[in-house]
Amino acid sequence: MYKLLLHTLVFSTIALSTVQVLSNQVTLAKKSSIQQIFSWASISRILFSKKPPVEPRKGGSRPTDAICMVSPDAPAKPRIVWSDRPLFVWKGRVQTIAVRPIDSEQDLWNQPVTETQNITYQGEPLQPSQTYKWVVNSLRFVPFKIMDTKERDRITAELQTLENQLQAQGADTEAIALAKAKYFADSNLWSDALQQAYSVPNPSDGLKEMIKNIGNLCDVPKSDGHNSATR
Incomplete structure (x- = not known):
């Protein structure tokens, strides 16, 4: 027994x-x-391809004050952005960041910055279909436009469905951010794709490497002439 x-x-x-x-x-x-x-390396390969989708705008006459505004970037037309609280990414010595309506010199939000090359907008949610400009050091700006309500709502619903499916599969925070970044990249919404990358609290080595190299987009040659100073 x-x-x-x-x-x-x-x-x-x-x-x-x-x-x-x-x-x-x-x-x-x-x-x-x-x-x-998909992988962060896949997104990185697209970002740093021969003709990258992100077109940072450079400005500054001297190396000591050179600034490169990476995202939202500056193609021929203002970049469409899904997020109403976008992420701003730059390379260079920036003291202040501000957001203004495109036809105004009045700040909706401004923030001193030190020892960082990115910051998320923290003011009141920006309005659908409206065009804004993010301003550095009160001198240079890049225009961007918030997506219209109908399109934003559609994408929001699709992202929520995607997140629910991944959570049911046991995906962690970074895997969900990666899937959303791919979704935005496939839609040519590069500002939002990068915002997902920067949103991960404890990034993997692959993601750290991609973020570390984002500023190198400022050094990628362009042939279409959209990198001149805005003002």
């Missing part, structure tokens, strides 16, 4: 361990399948 009980306990322990291992393997497999769909 004792031997039977001992064998039963041993078998139960092995069975439970096997179930736990299989469960962990399933979870890892799900996360792995999510990561295999």
Whole structure:
């Protein structure tokens, strides 16, 4: 009887361990399948391709005051942005960041900045279909436009569905941010794609490397002449 009980306990322990291992393997497999769909390296390759989709605007006559406004960037027309609290990314020595209506010199929001090359807008939500400009050091600006309400609502709903599906698969915060970044990149919404990248609190080495190199976009040659100072 004792031997039977001992064998039963041993078998139960092995069975439970096997179930736990299989469960962990399933979870890892799900996360792995999510990561295999796309990667930060994939986004990085697109960003730094021969003709990158992001077109930073440079300004400054001397190396000591040179500033490159990376995102929102400056193609021929103002970049459309989904987020009503966009992320601003730059390279160079910036003291103040501000947001104004395109036809006004009145700040809606401004912020001193030190020892950083990016900041998220923290004012009242920007309005759909309106064009704004983000201003550095009260001198240079880049215009951008918030997406119209109908399109924003459609994308918001699709992103929520995507997030729900990934959470059900056991995706972590970074995997969800990556999937959203891919969604935005596929839609040519590069400001929003980069905002997802910068939103991850504890980024992986691959994401850290991509973010570290974002400023190098300012050094990528352009052939269309959209990199001149705005003012």
